[in-house]
Amino acid sequence: MNIPIITGGKSIEREIAFRSAKNVFNSIYNLGHEPIILDLIDDDFISKIQNYKFAFNVVHGDYGEDGKLPSLLDILGIDYTCSGPETCVATYDKFIFYSLFKNYIQIPKTILTNKLISPPFAYPFIIKPRKSGSSKGVYIIHNENEFKFYLDKDLREFQDVLVQEYIKGREITISYIQKNDEFILLPILEIIPKKEFYDYEAKYTNGLTELIPQLNSPEKIIQKVNEIGAQVMKILSFKDMFRIDAVLRGDEIYVLEINTVPGLTELSDLPTSAIAAGISFDELIDIIIKNHVARVAG
Missing domain, CATH: 3.30.1490.20 (ATP-grasp fold, A domain)
Structure with a gap:
């Protein structure tokens, strides 16, 4: 397959989007496909993307996660990775997310x-x-x-x-990947930054954060994680992968936000959780592509 990787954009996460896209490019190439990177803000982006039936969305932040890019691709009739416009709007706008879910899951006031x-x-x-x-x-x-x-x-x-x-506790991420029609919970990841919290510098500077997979999480915690996952998937329609950022205080889980286009850099959380589950980065990308193969072929 010829697979365009849409990345870049104008958001403050532009640099991180390109780092993610580079990793995805290498994996798609390793899997025997033909990748090409397209910057969302290039003048000829629309004319180029219309040559494809399927695209890999690696635009973090504005446009990629706020629903605009998925809406455009829907209009153009192009299949794409990650969630659709409605889910993106409901998760990227953190106040909409809070208002929508505060009565269903624990979220800080x-x-x-x-x-x-x-x-x-x-x-x-x-x-x-x-x-x-x-x-x-x-x-x-x-x-x-x-x-x-x-x-x-x-x-x-x-x-x-x-x-x-401010909920003081252990920072965790809860990642899901879709394989065929089923979402799989990856190992919970505990985040231990060397700074006060997991800020931009701690996320993307090698050595500033430990990412520790919790392979033997207590059953009570796994049950609560599953309840949170079931609740958000009941209300919103996700696709391919998503990540829940949360704080664990004792046995209580406080959800902070959901990311519909998770980072795919060498330091990112979801790929680290996948590796802990025995899924290499190439395998992760292959699983996601295969979710779309039948639709694209049709």
Whole structure:
């Protein structure tokens, strides 16, 4: 198959998207297909992508995860990896996600603001952009001076900002991959950053974070993870793969967000969980491509 890898875009995650795309390119080539990388913002992108029946979506952040690229590909009649527009909108917009799921799963209390406000929670708490990824613009706030400074900074950069309870616990990710019509839960991954939390630098700098697969998680935790997975898949329609970011405090799991186009760099969480399950990166990409082979052939 000739497989275009759509990447790049204009978001603050552009660099990470290209790092993911390079890994996907190498795997697609290793699997005997013919990959080509297309930058979403190239002037001739539309004319080029219309030559294909299937594309691999590796656009992190705006356009790739917010539903715009999936909508365009739907209009053009091109099959693609990762979730469709409705699911992307409901997960990329963190306030929509909170509003949709707060009565079904545990999520830290969250408020939305587009202006300077008084601290709504006891310190420490979190501020983050309403729409963004890779922990860009996410800060743990310890005092009033930090709150004023970072809230003003995020408001100027992102306009809409979430203020959220800080749940202190073990950071984990819960990854799912689709094989045929079934979603498979990969080993839970515990994230131990050498910084205060798993921020952009910790995510993409070698040596700043330990990613530890929890191969013998207690049955009680696995049961709660399965309940969370079942609940989100009951309400939203996912495709190929997705990742849930969460905090484990004691036996309680607090969901932070869901990523519909997870990172596929050499340091990313989902591929690390897949390797812990005995699935190499090439095998992971092969599984995803095979989800689409029959539709593309038809």
